[in-house]
Amino acid sequence: MRIVVAGATGRTGREVLAVARERGHAVDGVATTETAVDGVDVRPADELADRLADADALVDFTVPEASRSHAGMAADAGVAYVVGTTGFNQQGTADLRGAADRIPVLKASNFARGVQALLDAVADVVRTLDGYDIELTETHHNGKRDAPSGTATTLLDRIDAVVDDLDRTYGREGHQPRGNGEVGVHVRRAGNVRGEHELLLAGNDEVVTLTHRAESRRVFAAGAVDAAEWLVGRDPGWYNFADAL
Ligand SMILES: NC(=O)c1ccc[n+]([C@@H]2O[C@H](COP(=O)([O-])OP(=O)(O)OC[C@H]3O[C@@H](n4cnc5c(N)ncnc54)[C@H](OP(=O)(O)O)[C@@H]3O)[C@@H](O)[C@H]2O)c1
Incomplete structure (x- = not known):
């Protein structure tokens, strides 16, 4: 499976990259600026649409204002979307739910x-x-x-x-x-x-x-990758972590 991680330089995102790679998935990352994390080329977030072209899942641990637009990009690309970002206001949640009309979206405030x-x-x-x-x-x-x-x-x-x-x-x-x-x-x-x-x-x-x-951030990363593995290929809709477990 090909997984794109949004927030790949962050505390949680870099753990998602590591877990996904350990499980044999191809990984790609975006963050606010270009850099590399453990040998993975992390691209600026404005290249996300390109990155999603051949992806199966987008896993997102960023900030609410970024995740709102990431959800739309995942929907445009037809890519399953797993979001761990927290702190959405009503409009942000509505945007994520709008994406769920077109793609499977799994949101959890905690992936442990x-x-x-x-x-x-x-x-x-x-x-x-x-x-x-x-x-x-x-x-x-x-x-x-x-x-x-x-x-x-x-x-x-x-x-x-x-x-x-x-x-x-x-x-x-x-x-x-x-x-x-x-x-x-x-x-x-x-x-x-x-x-x-x-x-x-x-x-x-x-x-x-x-x-x-939580004794390490690995627990959230492992849960998010479990969720992505479960979500890919599902019908469009709104899912939660309990569904995946
Ligand atoms: N659901 C769960 O189980 C769970 C677990 C842990 C954390 N979280 C949530 O996940 C989110 C991230 O937490 P964290 O501790 O990993 O944060 P963090 O260490 O601050 O990392 C944030 C990441 O988001 C990127 N980012 C920030 N603004 C962006 C934008 N506009 N476009 C694209 N990327 C952007 C940052 O890139 P740069 O470094 O390049 O700025 C960084 O890679 C928070 O909402 C947190 O509450 C959820």
Whole structure:
């Protein structure tokens, strides 16, 4: 398979290049400027359309404004599109969904299998522990742009689906007790942390924590390549990581 990686010079993109090569795929990369990563010629992003001409899949870990146009280019080229970029606004998400009318698009805010298991479990846990206080804390490296993380937002959406009148409270200060229905959301940015998410539920004289910790960026890269391998040849449409797993 021929895989083009957008963001090939980035922290995650260079791992995608490495994993895809290890699995025997032909790889190509684009980033903002021309360079080379581990012997792969990385071209400027304005050459992406050319790069896609003979590609099977585009795997994208860049920034939302770039991914919006990459989705359109993948659709024009008829290439399966896997996107790991996070932090899209409504218009950005709409653009990706528009591309899914023409090509298979798989979007995931987290390509770790463990996070998928956490997402699958969270609604059941929250339902069983009805009325417990819930606090969500995520920690990432100091270069991460969007906050809270896409994974934290997805976890909150899952909780929202089973809790009435959920009140997302981003950080706290001042003098007031915790409100009913509050879910505290806490964001930490420091060093080179790959990604940690902890959901804490407390009530009934007990505390339950569900924690996922990525120990290297390989886990995201491997998941994204798994997704690309699964996506190529599918019908146009909107897919998620759970579909591929
Ligand atoms: N879904 C997941 O599992 C997962 C996991 C990790 C990260 N992410 C997300 O993936 C994204 C990238 O994260 P990262 O830590 O790898 O970022 P990063 O290290 O900052 O890398 C960003 C990459 O995007 C390229 N880029 C930036 N602007 C571009 C543009 N306009 N056109 C084309 N390429 C552009 C950069 O190229 P230059 O270096 O040439 O500027 C670089 O290669 C973020 O949104 C992050 O939250 C998702």
